[in-house]
Amino acid sequence: MISVNVKFFGPLRDAVKQDELTLDLPDVSTGEEAFGRLVALSPDLKKWRPSVRLAVNLEYVQFSHSLKSGDELSFIPPVSGG
Amino acid sequence: MVSVTATPIDVEEIIRTISSPRAGGIDIFIGTVRNHSQGKRVRQLEYSAYVPMAENVMKEIEEEIKAKWIVDAVAIVHRVGVLQVGDVAVVTAVSAPHRKEAFEACRHAIERVKEVVPIWKKEHFEEGLAWVVGQHEVDIKSPEL
Numbered sequence: 420m421i422s423v424n425v426k427f428f429g430p431l432r433d434a435v436k437q438d439e440l441t442l443d444l445p446d447v448s449t450g451e452e453a454f455g456r457l458v459a460l461s462p463d464l465k466k467w468r469p470s471v472r473l474a475v476n477l478e479y480v481q482f483s484h485s486l487k488s489g490d491e492l493s494f495i496p497p498v499s500g501g
Numbered sequence: 502m503v504s505v506t507a508t509p510i511d512v513e514e515i516i517r518t519i520s521s522p523r524a525g526g527i528d529i530f531i532g533t534v535r536n537h538s539q540g541k542r543v544r545q546l547e548y549s550a551y552v553p554m555a556e557n558v559m560k561e562i563e564e565e566i567k568a569k570w571i572v573d574a575v576a577i578v579h580r581v582g583v584l585q586v587g588d589v590a591v592v593t594a595v596s597a598p599h600r601k602e603a604f605e606a607c608r609h610a611i612e613r614v615k616e617v618v619p620i621w622k623k624e625h626f627e628e629g630l631a632w633v634v635g636q637h638e639v640d641i642k643s644p645e646l
Binding site for chain 1: 532548549550551553554555557558579590591611614615616617618619620621622632633634635
């Protein structure tokens with residue numbers, strides 16, 4: 420098992436009603452699988468899948484990115500700075 | 502220089518920071534809070550950020566600019582927290598030997614901030630609150646307002 424920390428921001432933080440959580444995942448897991456696990460915990464997240472980007476350790480990566488224990492993940496809803 | 506700050510942005514200080522004897526000019530974009538959105542009156546805006554990532558992505562934008570244009574210095578600063586109408590929300594500024602590069606690079610900086618930097622805006626209307634999601638808004642009217 421690996422353990423990753425997931426942080427929520429902006430509208431996703433409101434959707435899940437928490438700032439962060441720890442997810443335990445099988446050894447070989449991708450960002451896509453982490454998102455699937457979050458949807459199981461918080462079904463409201465499902466509708467966000469087409470619009471979110473994945474960040475691992477403060478950088479944008481593909482959803483196929485393989486996760487390591489200790490990674491910091493965030494699913495980034497469409498940004499609206501400026 | 503890049504930063505996400507909870508305190509008011511000091512435009513003069515940014516100009517001093519990127520000034521250079523090699524520069525022939527500084528182009529600066531100052532984004533301010535406007536009093537309307539989608540035909541509704543905006544009372545205030547609330548910005549939140551994934552701060553360490555936002556600053557990393559801003560540094561990447563600075564590197565993109567330095568790879569593409571001949572410039573002396575780049576500044577990207579974004580405010581977070583609750584802002585009032587007229588407050589400065591974001592500044593991008595570029596000093597360069599020549600104005601063409603300064604204008605183009607500064608335009609690139611603000612466009613990329615709006616596309617990729619993890620910062621979100623929540624609009625406070627008379628009627629309630631709404632996140633701005635990319636270019637679209639999601640209505641999450643809040644009874645407590």
